[in-house]
Amino acid sequence: MNRSLLRRMAFPAVCLLVFSAAAALLAFWSAARQLALLDGFCTALIARDPESADTVYALVKEGSFASAAAPGVLAELGYRPRDFAAGTGWLYTVAGGGLSLGGALLGGARLLSRRDAARQRQKLIELLEAARTGRPLPLLTEDGMTEGSYARLADEIQKTVTELALTREAAVTARDRFAQNLANIAHQLKTPLTALSLAAQSAGAAGDSMAAPLARLTGLEESLLLLARLDTGALPLHPHPTDLYTLLMMAADNLEPLTETAGVTLDIPELEAVTVTCDPDWTMEALLNLMKNCVEHAPAGSAVRCICRRNALYTEVILRDAGDGFSPKDLSHLFERFYCGEHPGPHSTGLGLAIAKELLERQNALVHAENAPEGGGQFVVRFYG
Numbered sequence: 001m002n003r004s005l006l007r008r009m010a011f012p013a014v015c016l017l018v019f020s021a022a023a024a025l026l027a028f029w030s031a032a033r034q035l036a037l038l039d040g041f042c043t044a045l046i047a048r049d050p051e052s053a054d055t056v057y058a059l060v061k062e063g064s065f066a067s068a069a070a071p072g073v074l075a076e077l078g079y080r081p082r083d084f085a086a087g088t089g090w091l092y093t094v095a096g097g098g099l100s101l102g103g104a105l106l107g108g109a110r111l112l113s114r115r116d117a118a119r120q121r122q123k124l125i126e127l128l129e130a131a132r133t134g135r136p137l138p139l140l141t142e143d144g145m146t147e148g149s150y151a152r153l154a155d156e157i158q159k160t161v162t163e164l165a166l167t168r169e170a171a172v173t174a175r176d177r178f179a180q181n182l183a184n185i186a187h188q189l190k191t192p193l194t195a196l197s198l199a200a201q202s203a204g205a206a207g208d209s210m211a212a213p214l215a216r217l218t219g220l221e222e223s224l225l226l227l228a229r230l231d232t233g234a235l236p237l238h239p240h241p242t243d244l245y246t247l248l249m250m251a252a253d254n255l256e257p258l259t260e261t262a263g264v265t266l267d268i269p270e271l272e273a274v275t276v277t278c279d280p281d282w283t284m285e286a287l288l289n290l291m292k293n294c295v296e297h298a299p300a301g302s303a304v305r306c307i308c309r310r311n312a313l314y315t316e317v318i319l320r321d322a323g324d325g326f327s328p329k330d331l332s333h334l335f336e337r338f339y340c341g342e343h344p345g346p347h348s349t350g351l352g353l354a355i356a357k358e359l360l361e362r363q364n365a366l367v368h369a370e371n372a373p374e375g376g377g378q379f380v381v382r383f384y385g
Contacts (some may be wrong), residue, residue: 033081096158124154127161175231189221216349223351227337230358237279239363239385244315245271247280248306251288255295263300271308276315277385278363286359287317289352290367290379294321297377313384320378325371334369 015113129135197218200210245268252259252266259266276283282343294304302322309316326334330341335357339349352370364385372378 014104015206022048045132065375120154124157127154127157178231180228180232185224189217189224220349220351223349223355226355227351227358230355230362235282237282237362239278240280241275241277242280242283244274244276244308244383246315247276247278247284248317249288250280250284251291254284254288255291257293262295262298264295264298265303266295266306267303268306269308274308275316276383278345278365278367278383282359283363283365286367287319287381289356290381292352294319294323294377294379297321297323299323314382317383318373318378320376320382322376325375326369331369331371335367 027276196210197214200214203210226235248268252268274364291304298304298321304322305318305320307318307320310317327342330339333339334341335353336350337353337354340350357367360381365383367379367381368377369377
């Protein structure tokens with residue numbers, strides 16, 4: 001509905017209503033004035049001398065009956081202004097017709113205006129929905145959104161959404177380019193690392209000192225390659241119902257050399273059958289990285305405890321160490337790539353927690369870090385599937 005048409009309908013409607021109201025007031029005033037004059041005259045006549053005609057002429061000449069202050073004889077007999085409205089009926093007709101027509105026009109204009117506003121709101125909703133889902137944005141000029149109270153808002157939303165879409169496209173392109181470069185770097189590292197490993201093995205005792213640095217470089221290369229696959233969506237995940245206790249034990253078994261060296265035990269209580277929907281291999285990898293961080297920050301002789309809880313919404317796994325806990329400055333950055341914190345582990349690359357978070361969140365699970373109430377740091381993982 002064109003907004004100018006609504007204005008053209010509303011203006012005469014308002015004029016009709018004003019004119020009709022004025023006509024009705026004029027008619028009522030005329031009738032009331034006639035009644036007041038007659039009522040005052042009759043009351044004064046009876047009060048002076050009901051049977052004397054001379055008295056009537058005297059009153060007419062004096063005009064003292066023209067404004068009786070209190071209700072008089074006619075009012076007491078039940079007369080009303082409309083009983084003296086002879087000759088003013090057309091005013092009531094005009095007033096009634098004008099009020100009806102003006103009210104109809106104004107009501108119609110208001111109804112059309114509300115329908116037009118509702119339609120424009122729906123178009124705005126469709127515009128935002130298209131932006132959210134990535135569909136092509138509708139052309140608002142073809143939908144009558146060029147004028148009205150929502151026209152400027154619709155225009156600003158469309159421009160903002162278009163800018164965001166372009167920004168998102170540029171960000172995705174930059175991310176893919178970065179992931180590809182990361183993958184290329186990881187692949188380029190593989191060849192010299194393999195050569196160095198072979199050289200260290202053939203060097204005998206002299207190559208033993210190279211084993212730890214080479215292992216760290218190899219782990220870094222594998223982490224970079226995994227991140228590149230995650231960024232480009234090239235990492236296949238195959239979620240299916242998996243026993244949670246089995247996942248935790250597999251991660252603990254892979255960490256056995258590290259726990260023995262650190263003098264830390266992994267306390268994983270035997271659980272009843274609890275299943276979560278996930279890719280078992282990559283979920284085990286994520287849990288392993290979280291456990292590894294706990295082991296690296298736990299004091300010798302202590303234990304890393306695993307606590308499992310389940311409710312109607314999610315299955316929760318808490319991995320808690322007995323160390324000093326997380327620095328408040330580190331808590332909001334722990335899962336950022338290459339962030340090592342104030343007290344990093346001896347072999348930390350700053351990628352383990354970032355990888356764990358990526359792997360879990362791609363499988364409808366969430367993870368966050370916090371300081372335990374009784375001391376130490378803990379990771380809380382929630383599986384929603």
